[in-house]
Amino acid sequence: xxxxxxxxxxxxxxxxxxxxxxxxxxxxxxxxxxxxxxxxxxxxxxxxxxxxxxxxxxxxxxxxxxxxxxxxxxxxxxxxxxxxxxxxxxxxxxxxxxxxxxxxxxxxxxxxxxxxxxxxxxxxxxxxxxxxxxxxxxxxxxxxxxxxxxxxxxxxxxxxxxxxxxxxxxxxxxxxxxxxxxxxxxxxxxxxxxxxxxxxxxxxxxxxxxxxxxxxxxxxxxxxxxxxxxxxxxxxxxxxxxxxxxxxxxxxxxxxxxxxxxxxxxxxxxxxxxxxxxxxxxxxxxxxxxxxxxxxxxxxxxxxxxxxxxxxxxxxxxxxxxxxxxxxxxxxxxxxxxxxxxxxxxxxxxxx
Numbered sequence: 001x002x003x004x005x006x007x008x009x010x011x012x013x014x015x016x017x018x019x020x021x022x023x024x025x026x027x028x029x030x031x032x033x034x035x036x037x038x039x040x041x042x043x044x045x046x047x048x049x050x051x052x053x054x055x056x057x058x059x060x061x062x063x064x065x066x067x068x069x070x071x072x073x074x075x076x077x078x079x080x081x082x083x084x085x086x087x088x089x090x091x092x093x094x095x096x097x098x099x100x101x102x103x104x105x106x107x108x109x110x111x112x113x114x115x116x117x118x119x120x121x122x123x124x125x126x127x128x129x130x131x132x133x134x135x136x137x138x139x140x141x142x143x144x145x146x147x148x149x150x151x152x153x154x155x156x157x158x159x160x161x162x163x164x165x166x167x168x169x170x171x172x173x174x175x176x177x178x179x180x181x182x183x184x185x186x187x188x189x190x191x192x193x194x195x196x197x198x199x200x201x202x203x204x205x206x207x208x209x210x211x212x213x214x215x216x217x218x219x220x221x222x223x224x225x226x227x228x229x230x231x232x233x234x235x236x237x238x239x240x241x242x243x244x245x246x247x248x249x250x251x252x253x254x255x256x257x258x259x260x261x262x263x264x265x266x267x268x269x270x271x272x273x274x275x276x277x278x279x280x281x282x283x284x285x286x287x288x289x290x291x292x293x294x295x296x297x298x299x300x301x302x303x304x305x306x307x308x309x310x311x312x313x314x315x316x317x318x319x320x321x322x323x324x325x326x327x328x329x330x331x332x333x334x335x336x337x338x339x340x341x342x343x344x345x346x347x348x349x350x351x352x
Contacts, residue, residue: 007249007258008194008242008245008246008248008249009057009060009245009261010245010249010257010258010259010261010262011244011245011246011248011249011254011257011258011261012053012057012241012242012244012245012246012261013054013057013245013260013261013262013264014245014248014257014258014259014260014261014262014264015053015241015244015245015248015257015261016050016053016054016057016241016261016264017054017260017261017264017267017268017303018257018260018299018303019043019046019050020050020054020125020268021267021271021275021299021302021303022039022042022043022295022296022299023043023046023047023050024121024122024271024272024275024302025039025275025278025279025295025298025299025302026039026040026042026043026295026298026299027040027043028275028276028279029279029282029283029291029294029295029298030291030295032279032280032283033283033291035291036291037290037291037292037294037295038292039291039292039295039296039299040295044219045215045216045219047219047224048215048218048219048224048230048233048234048237049215049233049234049236049237049238049240049241050237051125051176051179051234052176052179052233052234052235052237052238053179053237053238053240053241053242054125055128055129055132055176055177055179055180055183056179056180056182056183056238056241056242057183057238057241057242058129058132058180058183059132059136059180059181059182059183059184059187060183060184060187060190060191061187062133062136062183062184062187063184063187063188065077066136066137066140066184067140070137071330071332073133073137074330075329075330077133077137078130078133078134079324079328079329079330080324081126081129081130081133082130083324083328084126084265084269084322084324085119085123085126085127085130087320087321088123088126088269088270088321089112089115089119089120089123090112091273091321092120092122092123092272092273093108093111093112093115094108095273096122096272096273096276097111117167117169118167118168118169119168119169122271122272123269123272124168124172125268126265126268126269127169128169128172128173128176131169131173132173132176132177132180132181135173135177136180136181136184144181144185147181148178148181148182148185151177151178151181152178152231154174154177154178155174155175155176155177155178155230155231156227156228156231157174158171158174158175159175159225159226159227159228159230159231160227178231178234179234179235179238182235182238183238190242193242194242194246197243197246198246201247201250204243204246204247205247207243208240208243208244208247211236211237211240212240214236215233215236215237215240218233245261259307260303260307263306263307263310266306266307266310266322267302267303267306267307269306269321269322270305270306270309270310271302271303271305271306274301274302274305274306275298275299275301275302278297278298278301278302279298282294282297282298310322
């Protein structure tokens with residue numbers, strides 16, 4: 001049932017990207033006004049599942065290309081994400097640079113060069129996707145069980161604090177690669193699970209409620225970051241987001257959530273700019289007295305404004321920020337479709 005599969009994956013990704021924007025908005029706003037809110041509590045509760053689910057979902061369709069021709073994989077995965085990382089690194093460096101530094105070319109160039117090995121928080125996930133895809137390609141002929149166990153042990157080692165390289169890329173690799181690789185190797189079972197539980201709505205809601213309560217208990221007890229527990233909560237959270245995507249994809253008026261999920265990389269690349277502007281504006285004027293509502297408003301703006309901007313520029317020369325020009329693609333790559341951030345839509349979908 002390919003259409004249902006695409007729909008629920010889009011809804012699950014929509015949940016993830018909205019929570020990622022909410023985390024960036026809430027934590028940044030709390031630092032600005034020196035006050036936390038109920039939105040910070042929501043993010044703290046979601047944190048054990050959020051990035052594990054994001055990386056898990058990102059690898060679900062990797063089987064389609066990881067065993068294919070090397071040039072095709074390099075073009076569609078590695079160079080694909082690298083292009084958008086570099087384009088948006090320059091854009092964000094220009095627009096989010098501290099006052100005065102944007103006009104100092106050497107300082108600006110220095111920050112861009114530094115970001116080639118130490119990515120900023122606002123683009124970290126794209127950078128890690130490049131690394132994860134490359135490592136998975138290189139390890140594709142190794143025993144999946146051995147790779148998974150090694151990645152899991154690495155995650156435990158980082159969770160215990162036994163390893164801290166001081167380099168954000170290595171630290172993030174140790175913390176999250178196990179979830180990306182799990183999505184890659186478990187994909188057939190995930191789709192089989194989705195088909196099997198498609199009609200069990202009430203049972204799935206009960207399971208999700210149980211997961212939400214259990215996850216909240218571990219977070220409340222302040223043990224969600226402990227070794228093994230963090231690994232278990234991450235895998236359980238990824239499964240829960242899959243189930244939640246299945247449930248939400250049945251609700252027609254939540255089609256907008258699927259739209260956000262389908263455009264999740266468009267949102268991720270763009271959101272830091274409107275979120276930063278909205279944070280500063282609301283922190284200065286204080287028109288929204290409740291900090292949680294202010295964070296919610298910033299989150300909604302951080303999701304909606306990138307989608308609006310994408311729609312505005314997609315038929316203009318500025319579309320290069322969301323679609324890699326054909327001249328920058330490898331020749332003779334097997335797939336000659338446009339190098340857009342968006343996957344092919346379902347046959348009956350009207351989303352652009």
